[in-house]
Amino acid sequence: MSEQVPILQVKGLTKKYGEKIVLNGIDLQVEKGKVIAILGPSGCGKSTFLRCLNGLEEVQGGDILLDNESLINKSTKWREVRQRIGMVFQSYDLFPNLTVMENILLSPLKVQKRNHSEVEAQALELLERVGLADRANDYPRQLSGGQKQRIAIVRALCINPEIMLFDEVTASLDPEMVREVLDVIAQLADQGMTMLIVTHEMNFAKLVADEVIFMDKGNIHEQAPAEQFFTNPQTERAQQFLNILQF
Numbered sequence: 001m002s003e004q005v006p007i008l009q010v011k012g013l014t015k016k017y018g019e020k021i022v023l024n025g026i027d028l029q030v031e032k033g034k035v036i037a038i039l040g041p042s043g044c045g046k047s048t049f050l051r052c053l054n055g056l057e058e059v060q061g062g063d064i065l066l067d068n069e070s071l072i073n074k075s076t077k078w079r080e081v082r083q084r085i086g087m088v089f090q091s092y093d094l095f096p097n098l099t100v101m102e103n104i105l106l107s108p109l110k111v112q113k114r115n116h117s118e119v120e121a122q123a124l125e126l127l128e129r130v131g132l133a134d135r136a137n138d139y140p141r142q143l144s145g146g147q148k149q150r151i152a153i154v155r156a157l158c159i160n161p162e163i164m165l166f167d168e169v170t171a172s173l174d175p176e177m178v179r180e181v182l183d184v185i186a187q188l189a190d191q192g193m194t195m196l197i198v199t200h201e202m203n204f205a206k207l208v209a210d211e212v213i214f215m216d217k218g219n220i221h222e223q224a225p226a227e228q229f230f231t232n233p234q235t236e237r238a239q240q241f242l243n244i245l246q247f
């Protein structure tokens, strides 16, 4: 039986800002249904890496393959790729003048041209799942940070992506709201969503990630199954990082 091709393959990915190398030949294979936590010190390139996977940054070398098809060529329609690879950021970026439901329906209706009642039913089901079904007609200003972030996740999910990228989605939240957002992501992991998660929440990473990649200075410095990484990091750099976080 032939081995399954990873849904996402990154090969020698290189990103520079001017002369400064921010990603220095990243290699990564992501199998369908796997959850990868991306850890590393500030400025090591974690956000830039996720942004490259979503076509938000131009890259200077290497390749990204989605279902074995290269995305690094001139004919790539990133707008279509972003329907397959959803991304949620630290800042929720909800449109303030639209209700929760209008925010969620925007891309499925305008970009994907889907049927209104079908998408609305899906949106309601997702809102139910994150405990916010009663907030569909509210405006973002009426919601807490944690609620806004859960809406941002619902909005990304309603596009039916195959992969989700999370970039420090709890970083700007008050501690009591972090849990409610992480619970939603943990639920997604249970449901088999393929995810790459940049986070500083070590306990969360330990709980949900299948694998951890530890980045440093634009490189993958260590890559290991989560359990192994947290109990016995192989490199001094990763050990130092965990010590600093007192993990």
Ligand SMILES: Nc1ncnc2c1ncn2[C@@H]1O[C@H](COP(=O)(O)OP(=O)(O)OP(=O)(O)O)[C@@H](O)[C@H]1O
Pocket (backbone or CB within 6 Å): 017, 022, 040, 041, 042, 043, 044, 045, 046, 047, 048, 049
């Ligand atoms: N638009 C830009 N122009 C120039 N340099 C940039 C730009 N964006 C990021 N950088 C630099 O690229 C490097 C990697 O940044 P990145 O935001 O990916 O790091 P990070 O690991 O996500 O950090 P943090 O954990 O603090 O969010 C940093 O040195 C940063 O200063």
